[in-house]
Amino acid sequence: MSNIEYLPLFPHLVTRTDTNPEFLEFRDKFIDYAYNLRTNCSGITRSNKNGWHSDVKIKNDDDFQDCMGFLKKYIGKAVSTLFKSGTKVTVESCWLNINGQNSMNLSHTHPGCNLSGCLWIKRTRKSGCLKAHNPNEFNHFSLFEAYSEEIKNQFNCDLSFIFKPIEGHMVIFPSDLRHSVLENDDPYDRVSLAFNLDVRPPPYNDKNSDQ
Numbered sequence: 001m002s003n004i005e006y007l008p009l010f011p012h013l014v015t016r017t018d019t020n021p022e023f024l025e026f027r028d029k030f031i032d033y034a035y036n037l038r039t040n041c042s043g044i045t046r047s048n049k050n051g052w053h054s055d056v057k058i059k060n061d062d063d064f065q066d067c068m069g070f071l072k073k074y075i076g077k078a079v080s081t082l083f084k085s086g087t088k089v090t091v092e093s094c095w096l097n098i099n100g101q102n103s104m105n106l107s108h109t110h111p112g113c114n115l116s117g118c119l120w121i122k123r124t125r126k127s128g129c130l131k132a133h134n135p136n137e138f139n140h141f142s143l144f145e146a147y148s149e150e151i152k153n154q155f156n157c158d159l160s161f162i163f164k165p166i167e168g169h170m171v172i173f174p175s176d177l178r179h180s181v182l183e184n185d186d187p188y189d190r191v192s193l194a195f196n197l198d199v200r201p202p203p204y205n206d207k208n209s210d211q
């Protein structure tokens with residue numbers, strides 16, 4: 001038995017939540033809303049290349065409140081496992097993406113918020129994975145080249161991490177984590193919802209301080 005231990009210091013904590021089977025009740029509602037919205041709105045350009053990106057204020061749309069309730073429920077479940085009680089987490093913005101064939105999202109971060117996330121709504125086999133880019137890609141390049149496969153797999157210490165999209169799965173990650181969406185190589189649309197969260201810890205309490 002080895003007497004060497006490994007300490008993963010300062011990790012980026014990412015949650016992955018399976019919202020199924022309830023997601024199946026909402027899948028068509030998300031999809032119908034997205035395509036109806038695209039009919040009326042040309043969309044905006046952010047990280048998307050070729051794909052359609054909705055306005056970021058859909059959280060206030062009356063027709064979207066059913067889906068918002070579902071989204072907030074599962075965001076709440078995920079963040080409740082991360083934060084102490086009294087932490088306030090608010091959906092600052094959310095938007096829908098429809099990436100047709102040859103669409104992608106270029107590498108980007110989400111400045112001005114704390115956590116960001118994605119819910120996969122519709123995908124096919126080659127409709128584009130989410131790729132997280134290691135912020136130490138440059139500084140630790142030689143280390144990443146040298147790590148054994150066992151260590152890489154155990155601690156996810158590599159140049160990037162690929163999330164395979166699964167319908168109804170939701171990931172939440174720190175907003176400064178650079179990411180991109182790989183090109184959709186299928187002749188079918190990929191539909192996803194993205195969101196930004198504001199995190200406010202509970203007020204500082206001197207009685208709870210160790211100092």
Ligand SMILES: [Fe+2]
Pocket residue numbers: 047108109110179194
């Ligand atoms: Fe993003």
